[in-house]
Amino acid sequence: MALAAARRLLLHAGSRLGRREAVDGARRFANKRVLVETEGPAVMKLRNPPVNSLSLECLTEFTISLEKLENDKSIRGVILTSECPGIFSAGLDLLEMYGRNPAHYAEYWKNVQELWLRLYTSNMILVSAINGASPAGGCLLALCCDYRVMADNPKYTIGLNESLLGIVAPFWFKDMYVNTIGHREAERALQLGTLFSPAEALKVGVVDEVVPEDQVHSKARSVMTKWLAIPDHSRQLTKNMMRKATADNLIKQREADIQNFTSFISKDSIQKSLHMYLEKLKQKKG
Numbered sequence: 001m002a003l004a005a006a007r008r009l010l011l012h013a014g015s016r017l018g019r020r021e022a023v024d025g026a027r028r029f030a031n032k033r034v035l036v037e038t039e040g041p042a043v044m045k046l047r048n049p050p051v052n053s054l055s056l057e058c059l060t061e062f063t064i065s066l067e068k069l070e071n072d073k074s075i076r077g078v079i080l081t082s083e084c085p086g087i088f089s090a091g092l093d094l095l096e097m098y099g100r101n102p103a104h105y106a107e108y109w110k111n112v113q114e115l116w117l118r119l120y121t122s123n124m125i126l127v128s129a130i131n132g133a134s135p136a137g138g139c140l141l142a143l144c145c146d147y148r149v150m151a152d153n154p155k156y157t158i159g160l161n162e163s164l165l166g167i168v169a170p171f172w173f174k175d176m177y178v179n180t181i182g183h184r185e186a187e188r189a190l191q192l193g194t195l196f197s198p199a200e201a202l203k204v205g206v207v208d209e210v211v212p213e214d215q216v217h218s219k220a221r222s223v224m225t226k227w228l229a230i231p232d233h234s235r236q237l238t239k240n241m242m243r244k245a246t247a248d249n250l251i252k253q254r255e256a257d258i259q260n261f262t263s264f265i266s267k268d269s270i271q272k273s274l275h276m277y278l279e280k281l282k283q284k285k286g
């Protein structure tokens, strides 16, 4: 209920902002954590500092922005990137999965599923300009895209590292990984929780291209131009043919997946693992 109300408020605020900024001449709309520019190829920028973690608010704003773009028939493609220096996205917000109650976990997971289903089955062309670290849920966002361009900076890593946190990537994360890099590579990377450097990610197929950091956005734009030259109807039908079974696999068991997540994440042993991981992140500073 609370989330539905927040969603209505955000939609309302989003459209108000949209109108005001259009009057200024810049075709863009924004909410607090997501900025969307629709001048030229549409660009969606995550801006949830310090690390673009996907908090419930961030997920909601992201989903709403995507919905608005999907409803605008003049927009055929979106570049997904980050406004936080050195970070694409740190993935799901650990604080949404730690020390909360089961109802909160269920609500959070429903919204994670929702964003994934929308991104993965989007009719639009999605290109990610990965301009920073992209672990776990950050990698998931990138994997939903049709093409991934990553900055050539060895400090940036990408991959599904859940097992390093003592948690398990859900079956639909795994399915998408298998679809992208094949069964053997996915099996190894998931068990080890591998975070790939850009060069390794390119080799294994987690990303499609690695370019110098200052060329990530221009490369993403030129990729978009190429993809936009393909007729929408044939490209969309092909994308649907490739992805539908994977998405349907979650759709048919959404409720069970929410229950699984809620009971798994509520376990004392899992909460303890998350606590230790969060402490490790804190200690890294000191």
Ligand SMILES: CCCCC/C=C/CCC/C=C/CC(=O)SCCNC(=O)CCNC(=O)[C@H](O)C(C)(C)COP(=O)(O)OP(=O)(O)OC[C@H]1O[C@@H](n2cnc3c(N)ncnc32)[C@H](O)[C@@H]1OP(=O)(O)O
Residues within 6 Å of the ligand: 050, 051, 053, 087, 089, 090, 091, 092, 093, 094, 095, 133, 135, 136, 137, 138, 161, 162, 165, 167, 168, 169, 170, 260, 261, 264, 265, 278, 281, 282, 284, 285
């Ligand atoms: C068998 C049945 C299974 C059923 C299903 C069950 C499944 C559970 C599966 C759940 C899936 C989860 C997927 C995820 O996405 S989990 C999140 C994984 N993310 C990470 O591991 C990233 C952790 N972060 C980092 O590695 C680094 O922060 C960094 C992104 C590389 C950036 O490094 P740096 O620039 O040095 O910044 P700091 O490390 O100092 O961080 C700043 C600040 O941000 C906090 N933080 C970092 N990441 C997160 C996060 N993901 N969520 C929340 N908060 C985060 C960090 O703690 C610092 O906070 P303080 O300033 O307060 O210390």
